[in-house]
Amino acid sequence: MSARKDRDRPRVALLHVADRTGIVEFAHALLELGFELIATGPTATALRQAGAAHRSLSEFTGERLPADALALLHPKIVGAIAAEKPGVDLVAVNFYPLAEAAGDPALSQDEVLSYVDPAGPTLLRAAARNFKNVIALCDPDDYAQAVETLKAYDRMLPDRRQTLAAKAFHSAAYYDSTVAQYLGGKWEQFPDEVVVALKKSADLRYGENPHQSGAFYTLSGARPWGLNAARVIQGRPLAYGHYLDLEAAWDLASGFTEPACAVVKLGVPAGFASGPDLARAARRACAVDPRGTFHATAAVNREIDEEAAQALAEERLDCIAAPDFSGKARLILKAKKDARLVTLPSALVAPNELDLRAVAGGMLVQERDQRAYTGELKRTSKRAPSERESAALDVAWRVAMRARSHAAVLARGTAVIGIGSGQTSRLDAVRLAVVKSQERHPILAAGEPLVLASDGALTAEHVDAAAEGGVIAIIHPGGAAEDAEAALAADRHGVALVATGLRHFRL
Incomplete structure (x- = not known):
């Protein structure tokens, strides 16, 4: 001018x-x-x-x-x-x-x-x-x-x-x-140019650590779903880590039709169980790893009723998420002043949602890993899993796909009892899951089958370690050069071994 x-x-x-x-x-x-x-x-x-x-x-x-x-x-x-x-x-x-x-x-x-x-x-x-x-x-x-x-x-x-x-x-x-x-619209392939509009929804006290600033942004123009539809109805505002734990816990619990409870801490599943009623599922999920449940986030796929609230009130949880809370449940949980109660009315992952991860100087983009299976399971052992074993394998597999790689998950019936996550060696992940499974769980029925899920293909060495821990059925992606040796090891132990043909690494 x-x-x-x-x-x-x-x-x-x-x-x-x-x-x-x-x-x-x-x-x-x-x-x-x-x-x-x-x-x-x-x-x-x-x-x-x-x-x-x-x-x-x-x-x-x-x-x-x-x-x-x-x-x-x-x-x-x-x-x-x-x-x-x-x-x-x-x-x-x-x-x-x-x-x-x-x-x-x-x-x-x-x-x-x-x-x-x-x-x-x-x-x-x-x-x-x-x-x-x-x-x-x-x-x-x-x-x-x-x-x-x-x-x-x-x-x-x-x-x-x-x-x-x-x-x-x-x-x-x-x-x-x-x-x-x-x-919106579905991309047939990744476009050459992507522009993402974000609207700041909340300032956070800090990021992952107190010396890091943090904020929560929502996708502008998107209908409310997932974490941008979350509403804190009791307790302090959500912190950076709560958002990460909520996503993992809610995503896991929402993948089941029967009453289910997922417990997540530091972005890693610490416990999971499903069952005929929500209260029982909540107690079994929190019993998987009592230390891991301390200050963790729990998510369920049903309205929390009085009985489920009583079960969750016994735990020291930072955050409890559900589609809704009954009036009696809110009265029970009101006494837990340190616990945040969050309603999440919709699924976390929208169709065709992309997974974005910032790296120095750019952004890595991939499709969200939403499919647990792509087809029929392939049995590679002589013995086929029983109906009860198959149900337990499904639970272990869905938890393993949401754990950090390398991951191994042990389940007894429809309750997870041992998780080995974030290991640089798959054998270490299997051994850790076995050790954690042997530490406790007096409330779990001993007659339920003990099964193992791995997010990556297993070898004979891994099968041997699992069998020594009492595992009688295993589910893994398969597709590796060592598949034949893994099948022979399973037959030696009388273990049922099935392959999904789909790997679920999570870095």
């Missing part, structure tokens, strides 16, 4: 805002600085009611234009912003919070799309592109500083203009990405 002595015309500001916070005060301040104002639609109405003089788009262009927002796309408007010698010196544009509309299940797709602003992003990008000559404002919080700077110096320094331009491009990109994420 030129200094006052070089100015051969009044300065012009175009105002087109959905969030009208502070716009009237900003307009009056600009008028005092000698700006002429252009406004249309609800912004013009607000200025008119506040007595802030302004011109219409038709008056600015000298042509009769429609009253709707599409008039803002007139070449004379866009050109006045984008030209090397612009006719507009300041542009204040912000957008309707489309993420709120997209997250409202009561609105149809047509109703949501009616909130999409076809002109605002164009104006904002034009101003940001021409930031050396035009001030681009997209945030009401920036109005006051802009006014103070113009009052003091009658201009704005290039560095500040560039900062505001970058913020404007971010705002426009976020807005467009919100629309794209709302419309």
Whole structure:
């Protein structure tokens, strides 16, 4: 913006805002600085009611234009912003919070799309592109500083203009990405370019450690599902680690149709059980690893009733998640002031969701590992697993696919009793699971079959170690060169061995 002595015309500001916070005060301040104002639609109405003089788009262009927002796309408007010698010196544009509309299940797709602003992003990008000559404002919080700077110096320094331009491009990109994420669509292959719009949902006390800052962001434009639909109904706000534990625990518990309880600590399953009633499943899950249950997160796939609440109240849990809590359950758990009660009404993983992981200088992207099986199990031993063994193998397998590799999981019936997770050696994982399975569990029926699941292919050495620990049935991916030797080892011990053909490494 030129200094006052070089100015051969009044300065012009175009105002087109959905969030009208502070716009009237900003307009009056600009008028005092000698700006002429252009406004249309609800912004013009607000200025008119506040007595802030302004011109219409038709008056600015000298042509009769429609009253709707599409008039803002007139070449004379866009050109006045984008030209090397612009006719507009300041542009204040912000957008309707489309993420709120997209997250409202009561609105149809047509109703949501009616909130999409076809002109605002164009104006904002034009101003940001021409930031050396035009001030681009997209945030009401920036109005006051802009006014103070113009009052003091009658201009704005290039560095500040560039900062505001970058913020404007971010705002426009976020807005467009919100629309794209709302419309969704399945990718047949990974696209060459991916833009993800994130909206900060909560500031966290810290990240993984107290010296790390942290925040929780939700996917903008996505319907509420998963952790962005989580609601804390009792206790302090969730911390960074709680979100990770909630995802793992809820994902595991939700994979079962019968009442189930999953206990997770530091992102790793510490216990799991399913059964005819939720209270029994909760007690059995927490008994898997009492030390691991201490300050852990528990998730169940049913409304927590009075009996289940009594079972969970006996444990020192940091977080308890469920689709809902009965009135009596909430009264029982109210006494646990340190425990956070969280409702999670929907599945965590949406169809076609991607798994994103930041690495230095980029991002690794993969499909979410959602399929426990891809087809029929392949029996590689002489003996086939019994019906009860097959049910136990399914439980162990679903837990193993959510543990950290290398992982081995022992289950007796429908309760996990030993987990070896995060080991650099698969043999160590098997041995650790066996050792942990032998430490306790007086409440588990001794007559239930003891089975093992491994997230990776096993060798004869692994089968031997499992059999020595009392395992009578094993499920693993198979597909390795040592499959034949593993089958021979299983036959020597009378162990049933089946292969899924699907590996579930989790790093």
